[in-house]
Amino acid sequence: MKRKASAVWQGGLQDGKGAISTDSGVLKDTQYSFATRFENGIGTNPEELIAAAHAGCFSMALSAELGQAGIKPERIGTTATLTLDKVDGGFAITAVHLDVAVKIPGGDQAAFEKATASAKANCPVSKVLKATITMDAKLET
Incomplete structure (x- = not known):
């Protein structure tokens, strides 16, 4: 499966x-x-899109993990807060914090934590920063 964005x-x-x-x-x-990336301009930015992707991916991965444990969540809400820091004269994504709220009536704490x-x-977006990155580059003159 391949997905594209440009x-x-x-x-x-x-x-x-x-x-x-x-x-x-x-x-x-x-x-x-x-301005949308480093200030508060109107629009999006790559880091916001990565945070959205991480929140969505994690929520689905958690639903799958809970399902494998025989637990069906009523609701999973995830907010991903991505930190972009100035590092060594450039910028780097240094952290992502996931705030997760899950509604499971009668839920088991140990199964939830696992x-x-x-x-x-294991969610694919959690793994992305460790991914192999390949590239094809073409100079247009």
Whole structure:
């Protein structure tokens, strides 16, 4: 399975602007810029999209883990807070914190803790920063 997203950036870092799109059409020429990434401008940014992906992926992974334990959650709510820090003259994603609230009437605490730990370690987005990154680069002149 492969999923695609694309970005187009025009101009310099601080005065330029870009647009992000996904094949599904959920994002279509969604605006991003220096201001949306490093200030409080209107639009999105790559880190916000990674946080959203992590929250969604973790929630589904937790549902699967709980299901394997014979537990069906009524609701899983996850907020991912991603930290982007200035490191060695550049920027790096240094942390992601997951705030998770799960409604399981009569839930078992030990089974819940085991499922959340496994989902955190094994959801595909949790693993992404350890992924092999390949690239094809073409210079257009």
